[in-house]
Amino acid sequence: MSRVEIRNLRKTYSVPGGSQVVALQDFSLDIATGEFICLLGPSGCGKTTALNIVAGLLKQSGGEVRVDERKVTGPGPDRAYVFQDYALFPWLTVAENVAFGLESQGWQKTPRLERARAILAVMGLDKFADAFPKQLSGGMRQRVSIARALAVNPKVLLMDEPFAALDAFTRAQLQDELLSIWEALNKTVLFVTHNIDEAVQLADRIVVMTSRPGRMKLVVENDLPRPRDVTSPAYLERVNQVRASLGEEMGLGHHKTYRGLADILGAGVPAPAQEGASHVAN
């Protein structure tokens, strides 16, 4: 039984000028219940497009998505989304933000805030329940955003590069926390990233996509036992395997000759020494 079935998904965008961009083609994927999938690919290959179609935010040009056999025609309470830019409402307190999905489903104020606070407490964020998002660091905001997605108890968690804007330390913490949540709730997770290490760290399966139009290039079964030891040879081998596949996709290792550049910049003529590095007169 598979929770999420993606069949022959195709998406074309029309761009100004009348031409069409094929963002996604022949994209198929079966995701089992409780599986953690990472979608990995170069920038612009259609990862967000695929995720948004699964979320129901975007209409596909062809193919279909089914969640528990039911065809996706729009957003639904079975799927929640965590955005890269958090997308918290600055005018709502942290607790109100977490409760927003429940509020949208018609929950009364007291029960929805109680539930939000309870979730925040488990995540160690209860001190900030009454703060506004602007008072929180980026990492905390993203945790609040995850709490908001969890609050409606979705079956599938869709995450679009949720940790891309965070520093390496915060990112590692949030990856860890996400895994704890995932192990506790056994949600199906579709997680978009362009960070190889992150994918190997998190996923059960890594779906490597080709550059545009995005297709499936390779699926890497990532069965390393958790918690994953990032220094173990097996781990490094897995990272290298994915890196090789992705590097090939991006045409790395074939250096272009940029000889003309030196002429343009007048190479050979040393730049005049500058007094003071600042452009701003004091």
Added chain:
Amino acid sequence: MSPIDATPATVAEHGPRSVMDRLRGPRATRFAHAAVGYLFLVGVILLWHLAASTGIYPRHLLPTPMEVAQAVREAFADGDLIHNVMRSLERQVVGYVASVIVGLPLGLVVGWSRWTQSALQTTIRIIYPIPGVAWVPLAILWFGLGFKSIIFAIFITAVFPILVNTAAGVAAIDEQYIRVVKVFGTKPLRAFLRVVIPAAMPFILTGLRLGYGTGWRVIISAEILAATDGLGFMIDNARWQLRPDLVIGGMLIIGIVGLLVETVFFDWLERRTIGRWGMQRTD
């Protein structure tokens, strides 16, 4: 510092900084800036005093600051000033509230749909530049001299900045908020109240402030043309009595009353809302 993680300094915490400050680093304190402002004002008053008392300009046309203060004090003592201030404020409040009641919901609707925007745009663009006082002759024809004409002039002046800015705010809502609403399936009315209006708040506040300011300016002009009391009438009447001290005194009162509401009230409102939320407009 609160236990909460430090985030990049926002405008809300430090106030708007000039380009010079941002390039050089904030050397001068806020206090020094305020002091410079008051000192300059004192300088202007001193120059005025010198110009008036030396008689460079005919004394009966340019009174000294002290004489103006005296005139204001007298007008205050016999109740005239208070009466006129209250009359002007009353008109302002009635006309302004009406323009908010009409302009705000209309702006929300207009901003919501591309079609209403396109439909109204051209018409509004032609009407918008007509100064409020230019409506007064028509208002007098329609409603006669007095309260109704003035209310009409303020209403028509204030309603457009409120409408246009509110619509712009709704149209400019960040796509990410719309996506959240879609993902959670928020019903339209709730989405409007909980998301669209607060998200448009920086623009709405700008509209409310602008509407109030232009309304206040128009009220004075309208009272000069079409009233028998109010601050506008008061200074025009003082002109007929050849009382430049009262003319200038009245003008200063108009400025100060305007300042109190436009700056003090709206600054407070802004701090309470978008300031607290960290959504100040920086453009």
